[in-house]
Amino acid sequence: MAIQDNKRPAARVGHRKSRTGCLKCRSRRVKCDETAPICANCQRLGLQCLYPSKPKSSMKSTDAPLTSNAEISKASIPERTIKSSSNSTNLPTPLSSEYEKDIPSTSSGSRMELRLLHAFMSRVVPTTTSILASSEWRQVWFTDMPRIAFDHDNLLYALLAFSATQVLGSPLGNSDVSLAQAEFFAIALQRQRAAISNPDYDIEATTLAAILIAQSAFGMLRGRVLEPYTPPADWFEVSRSAWRVFPRVKDIPPDCIVLRLLVETTAPIWQKWSREAGCYDFHVDEIYKPILTYLVPEEFDHYGGDRIKGLEAYEKTLDLLTNFRQALAGQDEPVQNNLFRVSLIAQTVPDDFVRFVREERPRALLITASILAVISRTKILRLYGDAGHTIPRSEIQAIRKILPEEWQGLMVQPLEELASSVG
Numbered sequence: 001m002a003i004q005d006n007k008r009p010a011a012r013v014g015h016r017k018s019r020t021g022c023l024k025c026r027s028r029r030v031k032c033d034e035t036a037p038i039c040a041n042c043q044r045l046g047l048q049c050l051y052p053s054k055p056k057s058s059m060k061s062t063d064a065p066l067t068s069n070a071e072i073s074k075a076s077i078p079e080r081t082i083k084s085s086s087n088s089t090n091l092p093t094p095l096s097s098e099y100e101k102d103i104p105s106t107s108s109g110s111r112m113e114l115r116l117l118h119a120f121m122s123r124v125v126p127t128t129t130s131i132l133a134s135s136e137w138r139q140v141w142f143t144d145m146p147r148i149a150f151d152h153d154n155l156l157y158a159l160l161a162f163s164a165t166q167v168l169g170s171p172l173g174n175s176d177v178s179l180a181q182a183e184f185f186a187i188a189l190q191r192q193r194a195a196i197s198n199p200d201y202d203i204e205a206t207t208l209a210a211i212l213i214a215q216s217a218f219g220m221l222r223g224r225v226l227e228p229y230t231p232p233a234d235w236f237e238v239s240r241s242a243w244r245v246f247p248r249v250k251d252i253p254p255d256c257i258v259l260r261l262l263v264e265t266t267a268p269i270w271q272k273w274s275r276e277a278g279c280y281d282f283h284v285d286e287i288y289k290p291i292l293t294y295l296v297p298e299e300f301d302h303y304g305g306d307r308i309k310g311l312e313a314y315e316k317t318l319d320l321l322t323n324f325r326q327a328l329a330g331q332d333e334p335v336q337n338n339l340f341r342v343s344l345i346a347q348t349v350p351d352d353f354v355r356f357v358r359e360e361r362p363r364a365l366l367i368t369a370s371i372l373a374v375i376s377r378t379k380i381l382r383l384y385g386d387a388g389h390t391i392p393r394s395e396i397q398a399i400r401k402i403l404p405e406e407w408q409g410l411m412v413q414p415l416e417e418l419a420s421s422v423g
Helices: 023-028 040-045 082-088 107-131 135-149 153-168 176-195 203-219 233-245 255-274 284-295 296-303 307-329 335-348 350-359 362-375 379-384 390-402 405-422
Strands: none
Touching: 023 040, 040 362, 107 135, 107 153, 107 176, 107 379, 135 203, 135 255, 153 176, 153 379, 176 203, 176 233, 203 233, 203 255, 203 335, 203 379, 233 335, 233 350, 284 307, 284 362, 284 405, 296 307, 307 335, 307 350, 307 362, 350 362, 350 390, 362 390, 362 405, 379 390, 390 405
16 A cells, blocks of 8 residues: 655644534544635635534633643552553543543643653654654654644643653653653543544544554553563553554545555555465464474463464464564565554454463463564664663563473573574
8 A cells, every 4th residue: 555645745634623613624523724715724625615604602712731631640540560551451441430530730740741742852753763764754753743642632641651661761761750651651541542432533643642552551561560570461452452443444534644654554564464264374483383382282281271272372473473573584674664563463462362471371471572582673672762672671581580490491582582682
């Protein structure tokens, strides 16, 4: 799939639905400048511009300050772990009343928001644009995403949470930033659910928020408590929930340039990872086959469950990982594709595999370590302020500590891959 016009027009979606603008802008859910007899959007696109025969009062409600929704009561803020947010990550469900009340932000909260917005523009955007080959994606990060965020709280707080991830990887990171990240991440999830519950939700803002939520879920693995160790099943769960809002191609408005760029970027990945029933053969790299075949009867005798179905979940996950690893070896793989692969592989793994990770089955832990080892080879870790590969290294070492003795021999491969990427 390719964008037809090489010259990229300015993105026009991302605003809240117009209530006093022309009928065309209201139907397209874009912001109208309300110029009569023809607004700027209709004039630019050559559309018929019509206004309601009995327009509403021209007075508009003043936008709330940037920080009006920034703080929620301490009782409703989850602990500073991904796991604490996992029970709230089924994004399509409505918000509970517990989170629907807005509490005014304090001045310290306002300063933190400004600090993280500054960090996004001064740290996240330059880092992103330095490693992404696509000028179009640079514009998304530098221009489109901040612009749309000011009109949509779900995207705004997802942006702030992701920005905190970058700051925490620098000498500027401290406990205040860590707490703010947890709060803003929780609020982003809440606002995302609220947005999706509205039939007229903005598809572009919601999708961009989902991307940042999924990316933040991985970044928040850094700094979490590793003793006693709990496998990162919540990272898989948050990513899976976030990406469920990914729009179908037919649902994308014609002038929604950012979403069409997103589809163009991820389509090759989805096409490779999707399968038709009975028409797909899993391909597992030779280096992963020992994980797939080792002590199979013993596992299912101990944990129970359908052996055939369970092995298929493992095989599909290793197939996804094989594809990811081979893509990294390709010289023509765009860097921005790897950005999405990190969250897409977490989103695409089977339900049974996530359950096996929660059960701490050795095979599932080994595959998780292998996924993290491949991620350690990408440049994308720089987006998380993790130039030292802290996230994959800490998780892999923690997995090694709890893995049963008879499985330790299979840890050699992910440990060697991690060492080669760090070295």
